[in-house]
Amino acid sequence: MSQPNTQSITSVGIDIGTTTTQLIISRLTIENTASGTSVPRMEITGKEVIHRSEIYFTPLLDHQLVNSVAVADLVKKEYAAAGLTAGEIDTGAVIITGETAKKENAKAILDALAGLAGDFVVATAGPNLESIYAGKGSGAAAYSAQRHKTIANVDVGGGTSNYAVFAEGRAIATACLNVGGHLIEFEPRGDRITYLAEPARKVLKACGFNWQVGDRVSLSELRTVVDVMAACVVEILKQGELSPLTRELLMTAPLNCGPALTKIMISGGVADYVYQAYKPQTMADVTMYGDYGPLLGLALREKAEAAGYILESPLETVRATVIGTGTQSVNLSGSTIHVREDTLPLRNVVVLSPFTEMPDSPGGIAQAIRREILRFEADDTGAYLALSLKGPRTMAFADIEVLAEGILEGMREYLGGGRPLILIIEDDCGKVLGQCLEAKARNSLEVLCIDQIAVGECDYIDIGKPLMGGRVVPVVLKTLVFNNALG
Numbered sequence: 001m002s003q004p005n006t007q008s009i010t011s012v013g014i015d016i017g018t019t020t021t022q023l024i025i026s027r028l029t030i031e032n033t034a035s036g037t038s039v040p041r042m043e044i045t046g047k048e049v050i051h052r053s054e055i056y057f058t059p060l061l062d063h064q065l066v067n068s069v070a071v072a073d074l075v076k077k078e079y080a081a082a083g084l085t086a087g088e089i090d091t092g093a094v095i096i097t098g099e100t101a102k103k104e105n106a107k108a109i110l111d112a113l114a115g116l117a118g119d120f121v122v123a124t125a126g127p128n129l130e131s132i133y134a135g136k137g138s139g140a141a142a143y144s145a146q147r148h149k150t151i152a153n154v155d156v157g158g159g160t161s162n163y164a165v166f167a168e169g170r171a172i173a174t175a176c177l178n179v180g181g182h183l184i185e186f187e188p189r190g191d192r193i194t195y196l197a198e199p200a201r202k203v204l205k206a207c208g209f210n211w212q213v214g215d216r217v218s219l220s221e222l223r224t225v226v227d228v229m230a231a232c233v234v235e236i237l238k239q240g241e242l243s244p245l246t247r248e249l250l251m252t253a254p255l256n257c258g259p260a261l262t263k264i265m266i267s268g269g270v271a272d273y274v275y276q277a278y279k280p281q282t283m284a285d286v287t288m289y290g291d292y293g294p295l296l297g298l299a300l301r302e303k304a305e306a307a308g309y310i311l312e313s314p315l316e317t318v319r320a321t322v323i324g325t326g327t328q329s330v331n332l333s334g335s336t337i338h339v340r341e342d343t344l345p346l347r348n349v350v351v352l353s354p355f356t357e358m359p360d361s362p363g364g365i366a367q368a369i370r371r372e373i374l375r376f377e378a379d380d381t382g383a384y385l386a387l388s389l390k391g392p393r394t395m396a397f398a399d400i401e402v403l404a405e406g407i408l409e410g411m412r413e414y415l416g417g418g419r420p421l422i423l424i425i426e427d428d429c430g431k432v433l434g435q436c437l438e439a440k441a442r443n444s445l446e447v448l449c450i451d452q453i454a455v456g457e458c459d460y461i462d463i464g465k466p467l468m469g470g471r472v473v474p475v476v477l478k479t480l481v482f483n484n485a486l487g
Helices: 067-080 098-102 106-114 127-138 139-146 198-207 218-239 244-249 293-306 320-328 362-377 397-410 430-440
Strands: 006-016 022-032 042-052 060-062 091-096 119-127 152-158 163-167 170-178 184-186 193-196 262-268 310-312 330-332 346-352 385-389 421-425 446-451 459-461 474-480
Touching: 022 067, 042 067, 042 127, 067 106, 091 106, 119 430, 127 139, 127 152, 127 163, 127 262, 139 152, 139 163, 139 170, 139 262, 152 218, 163 218, 170 218, 193 198, 198 218, 198 244, 218 244, 218 293, 244 346, 244 474, 262 293, 293 310, 320 430, 346 362, 346 421, 362 397, 397 430, 430 446
Parallel strands: 006 091, 091 119, 119 474, 152 262, 262 310, 346 385, 385 421, 421 446
Antiparallel strands: 006 022, 022 042, 152 163, 163 170, 184 193, 330 474, 346 459, 459 474
């Protein structure tokens, strides 16, 4: 029987941010793009957004507690508006971003959404991953590929500014700064402070102000503070020596992409005020949403232009992260995979990368694997482990056998607990390696071997149920520590 060459899946993206929460639903088309006589190559060839939610203020119980029940209610409301149920969602991602990711009940949010996200929707957080999703959703990744220009996207939300630099469509560097448009809250259309986040207090100290909740602030005073924030955002782009305040606000390593940047794109809730002629006359003009976001947008435009950067317009501003999350979070394995369908889905699999260079003997391979497992077991989370590797030294069967023997020896104690052997391979050899491992195993061994996925320094992955007649599986990368370029 011939197997289908195309399949459509439904993907959801949910972004729970410092200020706003939103959702999109997309239809992704998977297609075999190889010729009839070649090994099948499955690719996502179409991405269509079929539903965009309203933009909601993130529901909070107080400044430290997100109302997870209310968030779940918003998701239910949008599913109904789209005419879909959770069971009709195939894949996607929930991303908790900015200051919200620090709230003490972030886990409660994930638990509340777990039953609403279909069979394989993951929850993830982390500034580097957020940066990449926002840059893809804003159009910066596509811009770099189409124009053959390096460009930085800066996604400025309520609590953070997330940087991703793209070249030829791939992310080559990321960073995150604790500056956003909602770190100081005001009475809507007023001048009285109702809340001060800790990063804002650091900026105020640097400016010589000692504002407290209840104080009234003039437009000129607020402009002074916001100008300092905007200067810190632009300072990161210069990749030079950072001021003490910028270093204190930096949440990741500094941005490091090599050559000097000339083009930037700004997305996020603040971005609409970067790209329009906005001139506030009073505090009421600035604090219409209870924060200073509009003024930060104006200051960013002025600081960026003064520094000589060319501002390119994004395709999406406030929706950039959720668009990226919903349409870009899913990767596909290669078609030469070795899996048992009843093993899947698997969630929160910890990825270990034991090799910088592949050893040339089974003993050397085993030693490197044991060393990496010992490092992980110091934390002992009880999670499943996956080994990430490029592949055997060569595609010759003798080298595949050497790799299989080394993996089995190095993983012997771990596998003794009846756990599956999970391998994530960059080269196109998953099926033959999986078969070789099963043949060489002394006891019954469950092997899950997927290929054509470059995981790099990803901390966790989720692996979904097979698609396209069992020929591919969806893989979602989570909590990235940025290293390899990601398409």
